[in-house]
Amino acid sequence: MQLEAALKQIYGFDEFRPGQKEILTDLLSGQDVLGMLPTGTGKTLIYQMAAHLLKGRALIVSPLVSLMQDQVDQFKQAGFKKTIALNSFLDHGEKQHILRQLDDFQFVFVSPEIIQSKFVQEALISVEWSLFVVDEAHCISQWGHEFRPHYLDLALMKKRLGEPLCLALTATATKQVQHDIRYYLEMKQPKVHIYSVNRPNISLFVESFSDLEQKQDKAIDLINRLKGPGIVYTNTRKAAEQLVMILQERGINDVAYYHGGMDQDERLLVQKQFLHSQLSLIVCTNAFGMGINKSDIRYVIHLHTPSTIEGYVQEIGRAGRDLAPSVAILLFHLSDLEIPFHFIEHELPDETQMDFVLYPHDSLVHGTLLERLQMAGMSETGQRFMEYHLHKADVLYETHVSSDTKTALKSLLKKKIEERKKEKYHALRMIEHWIKSPECKRSALLSYFGETLGEEIDNCCSSCRAEFSRFYGKNESNKADYVAWEDELGRLLRQEVEHQA
Amino acid sequence: MEICIPLVVDVLDKINGSRKSSGIYYILSGKKTSQSLSDSQWFGIQPYYAALKGITTEEFNVLLLRINSMDLIEEQEENVFVVTENGQSLLLDEKKRMGFMEKLDGLKYASIEQSCWRIITLYTQALSNALYGHNDYSPIVRDRNTVDKVKSLFPRSEQKRKEIAQQLFFEISFILKETDTRSASIFVRKLSGYDRIGNTFEQLAKEWSLDKTEVTLRFRSILHHCLRLSRDHSKQFPVLHSLIGSYTEVPALTKSASLTYELLTKDKTIQEIMRIRKLKSSTLEDHLVEIARAIPEFSIYPYIKKEDTDQVVCFYNKTKENKLRPIKEAFPHLSYLQIRLVLAKEGGKIATGSSA
Incomplete structure (x- = not known):
């Protein structure tokens, strides 16, 4: 009942949507939760309310950097003003400014890449966290459709933050992916709430x-x-x-x-x-x-x-x-x-691009691998992929790498790339099959x-x-009728505009 | 006909074969080089600086070829275009249509127009929604500096908001009444507020059956006029001035040049500044030229005698010579820097004088 009262008070809603209350209840009783809820059923509300009721701070890892600002806007509009996003769109000064004032924020959105930075990590560790939210958690799995290598390191981050409560959320995860989320995030006996991906309407x-x-x-x-x-x-x-x-x-x-x-x-x-x-x-x-x-x-x-x-x-x-x-x-x-097809073939780095980074040309020999990586002309995904593996191998910030290491790295990368491509072709064949199959589309999706x-x-x-x-139905015709600029400006600023007869 | 055609013809007419097409590209695309900045002023085409912001070299060359194939211009020597008789009569025909660009001043405002517009439009959106008691609107600008600025300026009391709305309505109306209906409508349509989100340039182009460049230029002309009036007549435009005064009041210098200027105002010598800032003499010279162009109070006479200045101006008026080298040949005792300073300081005046 208390939860409903809070819901009413914060949002003015009378009822929870399926899953929201159940997940909240588990979180508030101190349980980690893996939640799979269909898109558009209000996942955000869960961690907004959880952090609010726990009177604590939430770190939200989200891969959708281009959307983060939208999310921040939406939080602020919903009345959660102490929300901020930390991502690669900020310049160094802005980042520092935010990190120095972390204590003032209740909701901090981060990209999985930015928390690799030692500087950012130190700042995050210096404040207290009650909730560690992993949004789009399927990105942690090679079997997920948007695998993000940096997600694999989130468990470590969670530990360094003092093991706050962990909430992993996704809208689309097969059984295999659900397993990977629990495993790689090292969730402690999480409560699992899986709701059907079916959207009957x-x-x-x-x-x-x-x-x-x-x-x-x-x-x-x-x-x-x-x-x-x-x-x-x-x-x-x-x-x-x-x-x-x-x-x-x-x-x-x-x-x-x-x-x-x-x-x-x-x-x-x-x-x-x-x-x-x-x-x-x-x-x-x-x-x-x-x-x-x-x-x-x-x-x-x-x-x-x-x-x-x-x-x-x-x-x-x-x-x-x-x-x-x-x-x-x-x-x-x-x-x-x-x-x-073209995308799958070209998204991940090819041999030339790998060599560009690993075996530099004379003029680039003094740059770090990271600097060369940024000049190799790869796709965003390709860059992230290479960055992750070079970071893992501890060579990202080196200028020079022994030739043994290079050979080993290159063959590792090639193997990983082949694996990724195979998975992606498989995924593409699955949807093609679904399209062509005469079966009930909904049953086939669910299965x-x-x-x-x-x-x-x-x-x-x-x-x-x-x-x-x-x-079918008529769209209300757009009110594109011509309005004289004086009238429109007057309306915007709520002025009476005098009309000449 | 797209507006960029008479625009380019006009620019070529004013430059009259003194620059290659690459130099003209730099001016129209708004590249910040000391050459393109001083050229804009020297040839009296400051309004057009950055007029075709965002255009690529390839697109510009295609445009030149198109205009060439219309017999409006001809290639005098490689990559140097001059206006033909057809082109001249086109300029006469299009003069009226291009009238709205009198208010354009790319050279002065291209570097601050985006920041200023963001403040004006976000402030208007916030104010408009507040006037209708609508508080959970979704802001159309996200840039943090803009948001912070608008927040800090936003009137807290309802009474104050009403007063400001009335004053802002008066200020914008005043500016728009001086212009043609189309430009005024385009400007108002770009604004957002209660129950309406502003239009994109593309949408306005469709609505008014104009090309996108013309819509953009009409909008920017008015915006530049707002910037100009709020600076020159801050008492008559107190709201606009409070919003963007911090941009319009500082001269539009590059960061590095403004540091140099700061040291100059503290009576440091050129030598000292070069040492303090660890600058090469060529960089410092570029700064001086930039400062001479942007800051009316900056005097060039510590660097060149008044008589020499007058002689250079006189030489220009006689020969209409726009290139540095012939001037240098005529005045071998002057340095390139001295000549450039005269051009930067006097360029606008000379060019305006000659075209009148």
Whole structure:
């Protein structure tokens, strides 16, 4: 009962969502918790309330550096003003400033990479922590879809912080991944709360096309008919921009694209316009869809398939957070797989890039391995991968490494890379299989995560012959009527504007 | 026709074959080199400095080729373009349309415009929401310096907020009434506040059927005008001045040059400054030129005689010579630094005088 009262007092809600109260209760009684809750069911609320009720400080490890600031904003908006993010976007001065004042903060978000720094570690150790939260905990597993090597060191960090309570959260973890989370985080007899990844209010549709033009026409037709707000995912920035252009040519105006290549200020405007329902559709790449936290999204269309089932589940999970009926539609063409294939092949460092770091050219011979790594022109993931392994081998900050070590390192790296590639190809084959299979889409998704579908669901999926049409509806026309600037400025600043007759 | 076409033609017209296209690229893209800074002033194209911010060399070269193929310019020698008769008549035709750029001053404001705009727009958003009693809005600027600044300036009492809103409305309206409707609307549409998030340049371009560069330039022209008025008439624009005065009041110097200037104001000699700051003489000379350009109170006469200055100015007026070397040849007893100081100090005046 007390928990409900606190919920009401802090958020004004009457009821918890499934899992929230159970996990909170265990945390408050001093138990570590591994929680798997479907996307959009309010994981944040759990650690906000836990830290609040424990009257303590929480360290939150999150891999989504580009989203951290969004999260900080959301915390502040929810009234938790003493929130800060520590990540690579800060310059040295800002970092120092924050670290000196750590005592003043209640919630500190960190990236797994930044806590490798001794300087940051020392500062973190100097204050007391009640809660150690690992968000997106599936990143700790090689079998997870977003493996982040630095997550493997979190257990050590947890020890150095004096073993605060540990809460590991994820939305998508197979049995194998759940095991890895408990093992690598060295959780002490954690309470495990696994909730189904099933989101019964989201109908699942998959449609395959042999003709690209037909697929595009279908997408446009759907966008015209479906009730928004909606998100369309594409697998490249260019595809996102092109689709928006086509839609605008056809008179759909309250739409914008959103991706990492945009000017930062402009990108933020688009994001806020969507949150504020000035736009009814946003077209984005998977990397940048995550900042969008909006509860009334009615549809998610995939113009191309994601490269893993976990990724797909996360992306469609942005729909229907208000629990109202919503729809996820994946439009598939065989050529969708080309981009992920290319990505898997080129994401991790190749031989030339490895040699660039390990066997430097004359002019680079004086730099440290880290400096050379930053110049090797690798993808972000590739860089993180190399950085982790070089750090492990204690050579990251060296300028010179013995040739034996180099040979050993190189063969280790190559082996690791081959393993990663294999896992990724496997994941891609899994989603391709899921797309092509005639089985019930929902049952098949659940069985991938080791669950079975208990209940029958209305409008389940395309295999169960659900209908699109119930998701059709008119979008309220955007109030784009011309307003004279004097009136608009007057409205913004709440002034009476005199009109000449 | 996209605005960048008459804009580039105008720049080429004013430079009149004295610079290669790479030098012009540096000016228009807003590269901070002592050459591009002094060129902007020398040729009277300060407004256009950084006008095409973000453009790549390739894009710029493609643009030049396009303008060339329209017979508006021709290649006089390799990479040197001059305006054709067609180009001249285009400039006449487009004169009215380009009028809004009179308020643009890239040279002065390109380095501070983003910081200033962020403060203005976040402050307006916060104020607007507060006026409607709406406290949990989502801020459209995240940059910590901006957020801290707006927080520190934000009026605490409701009464004060109302007063400030009225005054800010007056200040912005006053500035916008002096301009054309399109530019004014674009500026207001960029603002965010209660129940509305500002538009992106791309959205405004679509709405007004203009190209994105023109929308950006119209917006920046007004922003620059705000910066100018709030500095020059701080009493009439107290709210804007309180928001951005700390940016507009310090001269737009590079960090290093402003340190040099600080030492100069403490009566240190050039030699002493070079020693204290461990600078090469060429770097220090660049600083002096930068300071001469940016700070009206800075006198160049400790470094060159008044008569020599007058003679250089006179030589310029006769020959319209824009290159350093011929001037140096005409005045062998002067150093390059001395000539550059005259150009930096007098460049704007000369150029304005000659175009009038």
